[in-house]
Amino acid sequence: MGAIVITVRRIHTVTNRQITDSIFYAGVNDKTLDLFESQYVVPNGVTYNSYVILDDKCAIMDTADKRASTEWKQNITEILGDRKPDYLVVLHLEPDHSANIQNICEHYPDMKLILSAKAKAMLPQFFDEDLTDRCIAVSEGDELSLGRHTLKFIMAPMVHWPEVMVAYEASEKILFSADAFGKFGTLDTQEDWTCEARRYYFNIVGKYGAQVQTLLKKAKTLEIETICPLHGPVLTEDLEYYIGKYDLWSRYEPEDDGVFIACASIHGNTMNACRKLSEILTEKGAKKVVVTDLARDDMAEAVEDAFRYDKIVFAAASYDAGVFPCMEEFLHHLKAKNFQNRKAAIVENGSWAPSAGKVMRTMLEGMKNISICDNAVTMKTTMKENTVNEMEQLAEELLAK
């Protein structure tokens, strides 16, 4: 997230649930969830998006989390009126989108499930009832005619599950993008798209940059005017901006020129040094410096910021001949999300046998294309004159082109 102010983009606020004449929003806002995927704080909640296409044939696009079952079913019934859905299109099987599949199948016994072959194979894991006979598996490029609307299916394996596909509707130029282009935050939240979409992307999809690139290449061949993701707002204008961000993020290229200082401090001395380092870096011309307290601040935001800026400082206290655990956890997340292509520097602290630097260096060496500055800082408990001198040298090297 951080503090760079970006013009708030206008996004489609779903009023009357209507996206176009015949496409409707059936999703649900959830403002009561403590942790998304039992891991990510969602201060402004999250949405479970679902859509309905009303044509000669009716299609429901994905279901919703079990937390939202009642409201979602009510939305579906309101939109459908007396009509019955012919198809439930399952783009993604993760429970926050698939929890109501069995439910809705029981309610509409003639409705068919349209899903990828991989999803068909995985489906029985999720439900007690055998839904195999209801399944129509589709492959790359297959089309489903609803009347005026035709859905074309495009496989998107490992964005970010193996069974994922997206659907393109050419007459309305809409891409139903599954979890791609998703964002934390409910639809009635007034906030910039980018920060919470970036935090969502790097923490949930981040590992699969190559697969996102493959999907973006396929998307390039389509004329898209609207993106309907499974979380967050429907995107209706300035689509090059959103697609451009996904392109940049999935190439693991930094977004902003700046230094992200990730600090793991037990008693505050390493944090003091980080604040001083921030001043030194600013004096030496760093465009932006962001300091994070890994022990207290949101870990997912720290991961997001690590990917956002082009330079990063890892600063940590030594701990039991290793590194203070929140730094180890941070590095573990970065490795898991394929962190790469950054310039890094190390600051360690220890009162008798500093060990944090070695551990951090070893973990960073296990990542791709991380260039670690030769100048490192070792401080013994509190910041002294020699610490400041070492930080000056580290800053010079880190900021050098």
Ligand SMILES: Cc1cc2nc3c(=O)[nH]c(=O)nc-3n(C[C@H](O)[C@H](O)[C@H](O)COP(=O)(O)O)c2cc1C
């Ligand atoms: C449980 C525990 C284990 C520690 N293990 C080490 C260690 O292995 N080596 C060392 O030099 N210092 C160790 N320390 C000391 C701290 O790393 C040291 O006091 C450091 O200056 C703390 O920096 P801070 O004020 O930023 O937390 C340990 C401290 C604690 C509380």
